[in-house]
Amino acid sequence: MKPSNSPDYANWIPQKLVTGLALTAALLSLLFGLSFLLPGGTLSLILRFILGAAALLMLVMFTYMARARKLLSYEGGGVQGKILDNVLRYLDWDGRGELLDIGCGSGALTIKAARKFPGARCVGMDYWGAMWDYAQTQCENNARLEGVTDRVRFQKGDAAKLDFPDGCFDAAVSNFVFHEVRTQPDKLALIREALRVLKPGAPFAFEDVFFSRGHYPDLEELIKTLSGEVAELRFMDTRKNDFVPKLLRTPLVAGEMGLLCGRK
Numbered sequence: 494m495k496p497s498n499s500p501d502y503a504n505w506i507p508q509k510l511v512t513g514l515a516l517t518a519a520l521l522s523l524l525f526g527l528s529f530l531l532p533g534g535t536l537s538l539i540l541r542f543i544l545g546a547a548a549l550l551m552l553v554m555f556t557y558m559a560r561a562r563k564l565l566s567y568e569g570g571g572v573q574g575k576i577l578d579n580v581l582r583y584l585d586w587d588g589r590g591e592l593l594d595i596g597c598g599s600g601a602l603t604i605k606a607a608r609k610f611p612g613a614r615c616v617g618m619d620y621w622g623a624m625w626d627y628a629q630t631q632c633e634n635n636a637r638l639e640g641v642t643d644r645v646r647f648q649k650g651d652a653a654k655l656d657f658p659d660g661c662f663d664a665a666v667s668n669f670v671f672h673e674v675r676t677q678p679d680k681l682a683l684i685r686e687a688l689r690v691l692k693p694g695a696p697f698a699f700e701d702v703f704f705s706r707g708h709y710p711d712l713e714e715l716i717k718t719l720s721g722e723v724a725e726l727r728f729m730d731t732r733k734n735d736f737v738p739k740l741l742r743t744p745l746v747a748g749e750m751g752l753l754c755g756r757k
């Protein structure tokens with residue numbers, strides 16, 4: 494990735510997804526138009542109906558995702574940055590020592606943490622897979638442009654098996670990562686792994702799609718189990734924060750988010 498003069502935190506809705514939806518909508522619309530050249534009959538009618546409905550659905554999806562991308566973006570609605578600020582608001586930390594950001598993506602939360610806690614050192618880890626428009630060099634460039642290079646470092650790894658010894662961090666954060674981790678389908682095990690690298694009593698704030706039944710089939714049980722394993726645990730329903738516009742409160746974007754915070 495080329496260094497640039499302003500930080501590049503990318504977008505949780507990748508451009509390639511929006512472009513893909515636009516292209517699919519265009520292709521389906523074309524096929525729908527061409528279906529009128531077919532000879533009449535029930536089969537042609539059914540095909541035309543299916544193509545028309547699919548084209549319309551893709552068009553709606555494209556319009557929604559393009560609008561949501563704009564609202565999330567730092568240049569547009571700025572919602573992405575506000576969601577990250579909110580994670581740090583729930584981290585009850587004095588800023589002394591070292592913080593870990595699990596699945597740091599473009600480094601946005603790691604860098605925000607470094608700016609909020611000027612005495613802290615911050616580590617961002619991610620596996621930087623192909624699915625996202627994120628890279629380690631992008632994180633490093635962002636840290637340089639934000640003037641926090643001396644206190645921030647990034648390293649590649651797997652959230653399911655963190656390359657850090659037990660109890661070595663003074664704080665930990667994570668945002669919208671656990672549900673993405675394919676190497677560990679058991680989300681309780683993933684959270685335990687995140688807690689493993691924290692010192693006893695160290696604060697944490699983990700946001701994820703905790704209201705998604707697909708990823709967290711029994712949230713109550715998860716909270717109950719974790720409550721018995723840490724010194725302090727709170728669960729916050731962050732779906733309806735005022736800074737999240739109604740349009741984004743759908744399962745596709747921010748409609749299933751919640752936050753686990755407390756102390757190990």
Ligand SMILES: C[S@@+](CC[C@H](N)C(=O)[O-])C[C@H]1O[C@@H](n2cnc3c(N)ncnc32)[C@H](O)[C@@H]1O
Nearest residue numbers: 596597598619620621622651652668669673674
């Ligand atoms: C929705 S993005 C969120 C990025 C960042 N936390 C933020 O809030 O901007 C999900 C991130 O999880 C990372 N991720 C997915 N699986 C991972 C794994 N097994 N280990 C580490 N990071 C992972 C992806 O690379 C991606 O950066």
